[in-house]
Amino acid sequence: MQYSEMSKAELQEELERLKADYEKYKGFGLALNMARGKPSPAQLDLSAGMLDAFTSKDDPVTESGVDTRNYGNLEGIPEARALMGDWLGVPAENIYVCGNASLNIMYDCVADAMLFGVMGSTPWCRLDKVKFLCPVPGYDRHFKINELMGIEMVNVPMTENGPDMDIVEKLVSEDDSIKGIWCVPKYSNPQGIVYSDETVKRFAALKPAAKDFRIYWDNAYSIHYLYDESIEIPEILSECEKAGNPDLVYEFASTSKISHAGAGISCIAASTANLKSLHKRLTIQTIGYDKVNQLRHVMYFKNVDGLKAQMRKHAALLRPKFDKVLEILDRELAGKGAGSWLKPKGGYFISFEACEGCAKDIVARCKEAGVVLTGAGATYPYGKDPKDSNIRIAPSYPSPEELEKAAEIFCLCVKLSTIEKLLGK
C-alpha cells in the first residue's frame, strides 16, 4: 500500500514501529559503508597474479624494443597501447597509456585547457566565463574538477537513453562559453544507464559553437557488466570521425576496477591532432609513465579476452551484492511510494530516487545508525541536488552480510523519512 494512501493514524502507527526498529539498530554500534565505489578485498584478490606476472626472470625489454625500466616513451609501450586500443576499439596510435588513474588524465586535460587552451584556442583562464554541461545525477569527481577550476556547471537531465540530447544540442550550439560535457556512456555513474546508439551518434554529430569544446567521455565501466555481457555502444572516436568531428572527443579508461584499483594503468584515446597538442605539455610534465606496470598488465591480461575474463570474475562477486540490495529495496519499498530505483545494467552503483526533500535526511539517519552513504547531493554539481532526492548506493565494498544489514537499515531510514515528510514533521 502506498504510504500516501494511508491515514494519518496508520502512518503514525507505522512510524512508531519503524522508530523502535531504528533504535534497535542504533544500539548495535554498526560501522557499515556503502559510500564509495571501491572494489572489495575479494575483488582485489582476483588480480593477485598481477604481482607475479613480471619478475626478474622476464625480459624487461618489450618485443617492440622498449626497455620498460628506463625513461621515455611518453605515449606508453606499444604492447599496452595495443591492449587498450583493442579493448576500446580504437587504433593503438590513438591511445596514450598513462599512469594509475584516469582521473589524473582528465584533471590534466582540463588544467591544460585552462592554462594553454585546446589545440591553439585561448587559454580558458583568460576567458570571463567557461561552462561545462553536467548530466545529472553524475560523478562527483568530475564536478569537483570543474568546481576547483572555477568552471560553471550546467545541469542536463539524464534519460533512460543517456543525457537529454535535445538540451545538449541546443546549449552547445548556442553558447560558445560551453567548453565541455562529462559523459559516462556505459553503466553511467550513478544510474548504470547505457547510452543508446542514437545518443552516441548525436554526441558525435554535435555542432558546438566553441571550437575548443570537447566531450569528456569517461568510459570508466566499459566492460564492467553485471548481467548481460553483450551490451555494446558505438565506438565514439570513429563515430566522431564519420560525423566530420574527428577532434570532438577525449575518451578515458583504466584498469582500476579490472586489476588493482590503485595500481592499474589508464589511457586517453583521442584524434592524432588532439594527442599531438596534449603531447606538448606531457613532454614537459613527465619523463614517461610507469612502463614496468604497463608491461606487467600486458603480461597478465595478454589481450582483451583476458580483460573480459577478469570482468566475469568481478561480476560473479558483484552480482549477488547488487541482487541482494535490489531484492531488499523491492521487498521493503516496492509499492510504497517511498522512492524509486533503477536496476543497473553494470557498473558500480544503484541510484535511489527518494521522495523530494528526503535524501539528506535519509543519509543523516543512516549515518546515525552506523551506515555511511555517499553524501546526499554529491551526484550533483556543487553538491546541490535541486530536489534533494538522489542517493548513490555503492554495494561493492561491504561483505554480503554487512550489505544485507546496511540495505535493511537504508530502507528503514527511507521509510522513516518518507512517513515523517507525509506527516509534516
Add this chain to the structure above:
Amino acid sequence: MQYSEMSKAELQEELERLKADYEKYKGFGLALNMARGKPSPAQLDLSAGMLDAFTSKDDPVTESGVDTRNYGNLEGIPEARALMGDWLGVPAENIYVCGNASLNIMYDCVADAMLFGVMGSTPWCRLDKVKFLCPVPGYDRHFKINELMGIEMVNVPMTENGPDMDIVEKLVSEDDSIKGIWCVPKYSNPQGIVYSDETVKRFAALKPAAKDFRIYWDNAYSIHYLYDESIEIPEILSECEKAGNPDLVYEFASTSKISHAGAGISCIAASTANLKSLHKRLTIQTIGYDKVNQLRHVMYFKNVDGLKAQMRKHAALLRPKFDKVLEILDRELAGKGAGSWLKPKGGYFISFEACEGCAKDIVARCKEAGVVLTGAGATYPYGKDPKDSNIRIAPSYPSPEELEKAAEIFCLCVKLSTIEKLLGK
C-alpha cells in the same frame, strides 16, 4: 702548449692533422649517445630484485593497515613516507609519496600556482609578470616548465659553492614578481657542484618580496655520490624553519636513479601548511598514487641503508665511466686553452666549458661523426647560452668502450672548433 700561443702555421698544421682524424671517425658510421642522464642497462639490472620484492605471497596490507591495492591514501603509505623521510632527514608527516616522476610533482606545483596561487595568493595566471631565478648552467627540464607556463627566467650564475647568493638575495628581496628559484643542491645538473653550508643557510634565510615565492629544491642526486660518500649538506626544511621561513621550500626527490628510472617512486617534502594547500588540488586530481609500487620499494630497500647500499653499486658502475671521460679530457685538452671542466663530486654529468662561441659548433661536429650530445644551449633558459660555451656530457648510458670512443671524438671536435676559431675561420 696553449693553442693561443701557437703560430698560425702551427695551428694550420694541427688543423689538417685533426681533420684527417675526424674524417676517419666519420667513416666509421658510429651511433654513440652522451645526451641524456639515463641509467645504463647494467644499472637497471642492479634493481632486478625489485620485480620480485612484492609477490602474491606477500601481504598487500601494510603494517599500518593500508590495503596498497585499493584506492586512497593520497599522501602515500606510512612506510614509504618514513623511508623517504629518513632518507631526506625530514619527518614522515612532511612527506607525500607520489608517482614515478618527481618532474611531474614539480610541474604540478608550478601549474597549481598558475591556476590557484600558493597558499591563498593570487593565481599567477592573473598576474602580468611572473619570474623565476634560474642558476646557470642548469637543468633543461626545469626551464622548459617555466617556458611552457610563460614564466620569465632570469639567469643567476653558479659558483663553486652554488648559485651566487649575493645576486639571489638582492633580486628576491627587491622584485615581488620573482616567485621561485630552481635548485639542484647536491651534485648540481650539469656541473656536479655541491652547495656549501653557507649557501644552504642563506637560501633558508631569504627574505623574498613575494610571499608566494618558493625555493624549488630538486634534490635529485642527494645520495648519488661517485667518490666521497661523506658529503652532506644541511637539511633545507629544518634550516628554513630555524630561519623563521617554514613555508619557503618545496623539496623533491625520487628513486628514479636508484631503482628503475621509469618505475620508481617520488616525493615532495614541505611544511604542513604547504602540504595542506597542495592537498586541496591533489584530492581532486587523483585517487592516490600507486601504493603497490610504494610498498614494493619499501620491501626491496627496507630503509635508508638499503638505498645507500644500492647507490654504492651504481657508483661502482658509473665511476669508471666518469674517470674515463675525465682522463681523456685531461689527456687531450689539458693545457691547450681549449676549454675547461669540473670534476663532478657526484650526479650524472660532466659540464664542459668550451671557448666562447664554440659550443654549438662542437655539438654539430660531434653529431656528424656519430656522437649525440645534449643540444648546446640546453643548460640555459630558452636554450640560449649567452657565451655559447657550455656543453653537458652524460657518461652514464654508453658502454665503457663506446664512451671512450665518444669522448675521444668529443675532444677532437673541441680541438677543431677551437683552432678554427683562433684562425678566424
